[in-house]
Amino acid sequence: MYLEIKNLTVDLGDFILKNINFSIHEGEYVILIGPTGSGKSVLLETIIGFYSPNKGEIKLNGNIINNLHPEDRGIGIVYQDNILFPNMDVYENIAYGAKKKFSDEEIDEKIKDIAKKMKISHILHRDINTLSGGEAQRTSLARALIVEPKIILMDEPFSALDITTQGKLTSMIKHIVKDYKTTVIHITHNFNEVWNLADRVGVMKDGKVQQLASVHEVFSKPENxxxxxxxxxxxxxxxxxxxxxxxxxxxxxxxxxxxxxxxxxxxxxxxxxxxxxxxxxxxxxxxxxxxxxxxxxxxxxxxxxxxxxxxxxxxxxxxxxxxxxxxxxxxxxxxxxxxxxxxxxxxxxxxxxxxxxxxxxxxxxxxxx
CATH class of the missing domain: 2.40.50.100 (RNA polymerase II/Efflux pump adaptor protein, barrel-sandwich hybrid domain)
Known part of the structure; x- marks a missing residue:
């Protein structure tokens, strides 16, 4: 397995992520659903390293990454409220994370490639403050993908957008992550995203994964x-x-x-x-x-x-x-x-x-x- 979560427990005092166990194949698209406060975001932020588990292991490609700093894990994260640098244009925002990994020539080539796929080539030198919600979110996704992360974590990335833009981005991201062969864990409350994007879906409640299976199995044969x-x-x-x-x-x-x-x-x-x-x-x-x-x-x-x-x-x-x-x-x-x-x-x-x-x-x- 590519990502393995074993007996993972995170005690935050007023909330506990309890004994999480699951694994994900490389290139798989997994979506997590569940009520607000069920632990979905805590799980993502533990995988990337923002929280340290009290017990359990996180293994990526066979290696335990519990003690690695977030920037050393090769994992990207995209939130609902895209966080872009206001003093940089679109091009500079996308390039920012790639500077430690690629030369300027490589970065330029990669930005042109991903901007074409994201349909943002025409706004690369635009001021961040002039972007629509959809343009800003595509910029955030491009910045996360350009560094070729081992895994992309997405926490309700489309929820702040209007329905039409959500639909366009859902269709776009499906093709792009396949092109980049990216492994994705995606949180949403939108069942259309589950049906359109997920290889498997996990349902969480009270810090536990209740069921993780194919979309069809979860919706037609729920376990509880x-x-x-x-x-x-x-x-x-x-x-x-x-x-x-x-x-x-x-x-x-x-x-x-x-x-x-x-x-x-x-x-x-x-x-x-x-x-x-x-x-x-x-x-x-x-x-x-x-x-x-x-x-x-x-x-x-x-x-x-x-x-x-x-x-x-x-x-x-x-x-x-x-x-x-x-x-x-x-x-x-x-x-x-x-x-x-x-x-x-x-x-x-x-x-x-x-x-x-x-x-x-x-x-x-x-x-x-």
Whole structure:
């Protein structure tokens, strides 16, 4: 592995980063998400050397770097509020960090190359104070990349920019880091950045990494209740296992509804261990609405009453009460119109057993009676 974090603990008094363990391949793009105060920035600033760990190791390319000064680690960092030198123009800002590593001729060639990729060639001799937010952030990224760091750390680099500029920079940075073969750890609250940039995504809470996996796995098979809720699963229920084999389980919710799951990564373990109670989750986009019961490949079909309707941009979030359990699903506005969605209307919901994820898959005992 290129970057290895082993048993890392950082005690800041009022906050503790607790026993962090993960590794990253060279050239990989990893994004960290989680609520404010979960430790994402502390983790980045420990990796670069601003904080010293109380225990644990940080290894880069096989070498322990715990005791190296930040400037000796070969790691760059870019923050939300780009920090540029006001007494230097764009060219001088980009060149600043490279002076210790390259000759003037090399620096000039590298600046021209990265400025072209960043689409800032036309502003190289502009005063920093005249730059837009997007231009300033591209300058910061160019300054970080020109020194050819082993890793780039980015702490919400696009969050202060407008949506259009965010989109342009997201698309641009994806191609540039591949060109430079840069390894990236990126903090964001924007799920679009996760889907568009990340090879893997890590979810943090209270100083711990709750799950680190592919984007698809985290969003479709969250490992616990917190991850599921944070990534927007919305439908999380506890139920009693009434039947289980290697291919499926049937769960009875408190309301009496029977739900079938084909989460085969867990079904066999549940039968083997005799688990009695589990948590299940269904993403809102996997719920199908209909006005009448119909035959389909969906293993789960329930009847309920619409209790809430919320428009969320181009979609409508519809909450359906099924015997006391609230299922939330997404519809397009046109589909909602066709179905004549309204409060207190009875409606059918259905979802495939493959889309019923079993949570806490490695910690069943936590929810067993």
């Amino acid at each position: 209740n917190f991850v599921a809720d944070f990534v927007g699963v919305r439908n999380i229920f506890e139920g009693k296992v009434v039947d289980a084999d290697s291919e499926k389980i049937i769960v009875k919710l408190d309301s009496g509804s029977l739900i079938t799951s084909s989460d085969t990564e867990c079904t066999g373990k549940i039968k083997e261990k005799g688990i009695e109670k589990i948590l299940i989750a269904v993403r809102p986009e996997n719920i199908i609405f209909s006005n009448e019961k119909f035959e389909s490949s969906a293993k789960n079909q329930l009847k309920g009453k619409i209790v809430d309707i919320k428009e969320t941009g181009p979609t409508v979030l519809v909450s359906v009460d099924v015997g006391g359990d609230i299922f939330r699903g997404l519809l397009t506005k046109s589909s909602a119109d066709v179905l004549k969605v309204k409060l207190n209307k009875e409606i059918y919901i259905s979802f495939k057993s493959l889309n019923v994820t079993i949570l806490d898959k490695y910690n069943y005992k936590k929810i067993k009676n």
